[in-house]
Amino acid sequence: MGILRLGYLHVRVTDMAEARKHYIETMGLKVTAEEAGKVYLKGWDEWDHHSVVLEEGGVGLAKLGFKVQSEDDLNTYENNARTFGATVERMSKGEELEVGQGIRVTTPSGHVVELYNEITYLGNEVGYLNPYPFPRHETGISVPALDHMLIMAEDVALNEKFFMDTFGMYAVEQIRPEIDSPARIATWLSAGQKNHDIAIVSGKDKGLHHFAFQLEDWSKILRAADIFAMDDVSIDITPTRHGITRGTTIYFFDPAGNRNETYAGGYRAYRDRPTTIWTPEHIGRGIFSHSRELNAAFTEVYT
């Protein structure tokens, strides 16, 4: 029945103390486990054991994981990946802390993707019996959940095809060199009704452009930007709206230099929604709806 969501990602950070400060005190994630050189975190509205894992040493993405609905999905995706010609291996229970067996696939772009169905259940912070809408005491910007991520690939079209053929995703929006071109400058892919679970942009293989956290709405985007200023977070792009997906956003960096996003709003996608196509002369407005300009750093700086 398919992929539920981007379940977790492991990200390398140069200084764990600084990273903890950022992700725990500013972002408001909660520590759920610690190992040598690793800190496991989750947002207040997530029920699974972890969504973000900090790994000490370096910068950039180590791997990402999609949670699937059933064990059968693992077999399906394993077969699909082999058919596509991708490297796949079985992952045994516990290889990823608190996670059951799964499969580990390497995308054409060299990104390591784990798929799993089982993960220790912790429950969210408001509970499921007569709950309040959010925790009474919040920390920093109080992120409820991981939302999506954007990776870089040298051949976007190939990788888009890989995510569609192997994982059953569909393209919600695309930047193409020309309207009818089969080539892709970037693509936004969904496995469900999120307007993107993962996006792929033209760049160096294995690259991580950013990963994004949900916020409730535009008023929380303002509050986040205000708190980032107080906590001296390096802001890349101040509050604005994306043309692509219509979501409202802030881009910023963690202390190691990994780009983060806070994301709110945007439309609900469906498989029968026509793919929105952007052409190069409108990319600026597609990415940043108000300035209508891409700054060079936005496409060139990533980890």
Added chain:
Amino acid sequence: MGILRLGYLHVRVTDMAEARKHYIETMGLKVTAEEAGKVYLKGWDEWDHHSVVLEEGGVGLAKLGFKVQSEDDLNTYENNARTFGATVERMSKGEELEVGQGIRVTTPSGHVVELYNEITYLGNEVGYLNPYPFPRHETGISVPALDHMLIMAEDVALNEKFFMDTFGMYAVEQIRPEIDSPARIATWLSAGQKNHDIAIVSGKDKGLHHFAFQLEDWSKILRAADIFAMDDVSIDITPTRHGITRGTTIYFFDPAGNRNETYAGGYRAYRDRPTTIWTPEHIGRGIFSHSRELNAAFTEVYT
């Protein structure tokens, strides 16, 4: 692959001129077709031919339709419905204006549900090529899309089972007489990642409690309430938050007396999210998070 969404509903209205004024000028829906005694409408961000159909004469729900992903789904759901013991019939192309063949199922509660895969494509108002995030000129509260509906049933548990077994929906939230009771006072069911596509509440079979339109966020909820006051719309429940789903809301009536809702926010649901359970002493807060009180009219007045 299943149900995409609540695609359309037909609602009876006593006075078509007044209903047009409400749904077109105040709600901002667009007319896509007219027949004797019927007006077909859609929101600005919907691409299918219609989502709301007004039928002159009386009040209440005539029928509702779920759009499915493939023609195969129709067979699956037909078989499921028969297995459940429900009345099913085939619907031929064109029986519903601009809609392909489908199936028509009567739920245990007597509601008529049509399922279809094909419907004339019109496209949304901003287009799919380098679009702007919303139309430059908006009418009334400028509803983008139909969101969900709530129907009444004498046996909620039976009807919940019907929607789960037949249509593959899952329960996101429930009101139960006691925590572990198999009985249901109400249930919120999702076919995807919406926190509910349809909800069922204890009441008279065939009843319609309300149908809801999406709005972007809490600021649009305020604007809607302000405009409702200007247009003399009868407001049932002024802007507030639901405990159930966390969405923000206004309830109000169309001129015929059908309850409408504007709905914004709320969490994204997933099939592995634990079902939230509400018990009777907290129902007030579950429905209206701020007043924490159900007014009698809210449960007793419906069409």
Added chain:
Amino acid sequence: MGILRLGYLHVRVTDMAEARKHYIETMGLKVTAEEAGKVYLKGWDEWDHHSVVLEEGGVGLAKLGFKVQSEDDLNTYENNARTFGATVERMSKGEELEVGQGIRVTTPSGHVVELYNEITYLGNEVGYLNPYPFPRHETGISVPALDHMLIMAEDVALNEKFFMDTFGMYAVEQIRPEIDSPARIATWLSAGQKNHDIAIVSGKDKGLHHFAFQLEDWSKILRAADIFAMDDVSIDITPTRHGITRGTTIYFFDPAGNRNETYAGGYRAYRDRPTTIWTPEHIGRGIFSHSRELNAAFTEVYT
């Protein structure tokens, strides 16, 4: 040059422990001093020593204070009050904790109003040197400041005249029995550019209808209502907009039964703005812009 603002009010509370919990933990006011049976409080953006003083025993308003711009203003207002025929007395430095000399006037409605120019300066919580826009750590709904109050009077027109003639206030909005009537059902009076510093509504002399705290905007109104539900605050009127002043609002009660308000937005008033007049058939919409109905309790229940 006149009255700066409603500087403070003393309110009686039946249970100081409960009152502290409400005003400190839920409202986020800070304690600046304590005496036997009295707690002095201020909001995070107030610089003067106190704005709300809780007095143990009973319920209702003990007195209120207006801060004036200069010592000369005290003489002017003293003379004005005598000319009007009101009872006035001199207040010596320290009679009101941390407050300089002043005058104490009894309004025709029996309310005790103190005027003062000097009060111990404490400064706000973000400071005045390169400040951030709000404190990094907030408590409860984190009220920045006291905003205005509404008192009851048997003869509203007389008391309106008193506040205008004595204190130089002007009427921003009024409810009149008929458009041209010299009688007043209610009046909103400003000393500066706030759309009201004090309002007077028809009721029992000495009565307190409510006092209001500022919030930044409608999104903070939602958050306040959510937190009130968590803290079990008795909400009188859930989030809505006033027709009068256009401000957005929540009314609620402190544990002793004194009505509080959170207030955001509304227009800026000027002395040359035409007075807005409301007539009885529109009072409902004037007070509550969305429901367009006054509930009886709103006018009959006060302290």
Added chain:
Amino acid sequence: MGILRLGYLHVRVTDMAEARKHYIETMGLKVTAEEAGKVYLKGWDEWDHHSVVLEEGGVGLAKLGFKVQSEDDLNTYENNARTFGATVERMSKGEELEVGQGIRVTTPSGHVVELYNEITYLGNEVGYLNPYPFPRHETGISVPALDHMLIMAEDVALNEKFFMDTFGMYAVEQIRPEIDSPARIATWLSAGQKNHDIAIVSGKDKGLHHFAFQLEDWSKILRAADIFAMDDVSIDITPTRHGITRGTTIYFFDPAGNRNETYAGGYRAYRDRPTTIWTPEHIGRGIFSHSRELNAAFTEVYT
């Protein structure tokens, strides 16, 4: 009793047709009069005859006007200006269309300031008898009123002193080269409770940095930025918060190149509020609270 507000300003525009499109269709101002080469405009919540006057030919500020409370104020300010050594002349009724007699003062920075008490009353668009909170049909971003302006001066401290001594304004915020320096890099001056009616920044005499229009709150700021993108308005600074005044903002240019601002929120100022002081190393954050960086164009480009 003093200055009520920035009543009007005359701004030069190179192309009247383009300027009309910008100020009428995008900003939503209404035309109240036209003369050869001049268009008189007001916002929907302004009652006086005009607030913005477009003058065809060139770019930049022609003059500005403060409305005062009484004819006596004119004498006071005339005397004050003479005492200060400024050039003052009497303005006769009708010199400025629909405006009574007044005085015309030239500031040390060479800006022409007119003061007047009388101006033809037109009333706002919602009226003053049982009004709705905003007009049912809005155009573009539907600006309610002119808010403030920022002018350039070679000697900021001298001009600050001029506005304080002559017009009785007070400094709400200042940028100083050092904390205790008598020099000023910039100053924000208020005549009432607005956090600034006029600001002065170091630059060329007679320069206009921007003039600002009120918006209700941060959600309207987003909507304005979205509409600016649709109308191809040149945006200088996308939605953000000012550290100075805490207001939320967008800066953008009219087609002639005059910088406009939309401004929402910010605190209410009082004459006893301590002046907030900013020092050079924090200017970036003072101006743009999120990016914490001044772009060179912001200080160097003006008309």
